[in-house]
Amino acid sequence: MKTRINCPCGEYITGETEDELVSKTKAHLSEKHPGHDYSRDEILFMAY
Template identity: 60%
Template sequence: MKTRLTCPCGTTIVGKDEDELVTLAQEHLAAEHPGREYDRDMILFMAL
């Protein structure tokens, strides 16, 4: 299960499970990188 992602901007996002990680990553993108959207598969592909 992947629960950690480091955004190219340097922010590390950690979720308790993949669902939370995807939600937190999408919230980060909306807040910090407007116009960038990644679906669940892309987020999990980049995650550890």
């Protein structure tokens, strides 16, 4: 299960589950990077 991702802006995002990681990553993108939206599969591809 992948539960961590590093955003190129330097933000480190973690979740206890993949669902939580995707949710937190999408929230980060909408807040800090409007116009950048990734699918669940794309987020999990970049996660570890």
